[in-house]
């Protein structure tokens with residue numbers, strides 16, 4: 163069974179004004195992703211990559227079609243149940259980290275567990291272990307503004323991993339990083355797919371990063387233009 167499956171997935175945004183036209187951001191997307199795959203989604207700006215990723219991750223509800231995560235049709239879940247699935251089964255990494263500035267790094271990483279009612283000692287230990295995975299445990303007590311962009315993004319990845327999600331979705335996670343830090347973040351994501359059998363879906367418009375994934379899905383005007391194994395993958 164695929165871990166993630168989309169069928170006839172669509173998202174149309176209503177017109178902003180009566181004179182405007184509706185935007186078909188994603189049209190008739192079909193895909194199936196297996197456990198442990200590392201998939202790159204690529205395409206021009208405005209082609210619908212983020213909208214697609216948000217629907218796959220249960221952040222946005224589709225206007226038509228379905229998303230099945232681990233055999234569960236996300237459309238059958240109410241908002242509370244969907245929030246739980248997002249917190250427990252899906253790790254989301256954003257281009258701009260989205261760490262809370264008033265919390266220390268370890269508090270940021272522990273937050274998904276704290277929100278889920280996990281006791282402090284346990285959530286703190288899990289957060290420290292997640293920080294070790296990304297090589298950031300020595301910065302646990304620092305606030306985000308005391309860290310570089312690359313360090314903040316590794317922290318954000320630690321937060322995405324803390325609940326041991328089945329799948330990690332990353333939307334242009336290196337978009338705000340220099341080449342050295344981009345490299346570290348991408349290597350980290352690949353390592354997770356291999357060592358922890360985590361399923362990784364990564365949006366990028368960097369062709370060299372896309373080539374390193376095992377599979378490349380190209381999106382154009384909201385549709386899948388091609389979905390092919392990558393020949394440049396390192397494994």
Ligand SMILES: Nc1ncnc2c1ncn2[C@@H]1O[C@H](COP(=O)(O)OP(=O)(O)O)[C@@H](O)[C@H]1O
Nearest residue numbers: 175185187205206207208209210211212213214
């Ligand atoms: N909340 C929204 N309301 C209206 N239009 C949107 C919204 N989000 C995205 N769009 C439009 O949908 C299309 C795809 O956007 P997006 O998924 O962000 O593309 P990408 O991530 O590939 O740059 C664009 O035309 C964008 O303007």
Ligand SMILES: [Mg+2]
Nearest residue numbers: 211212213333
């Ligand atoms: Mg985008």
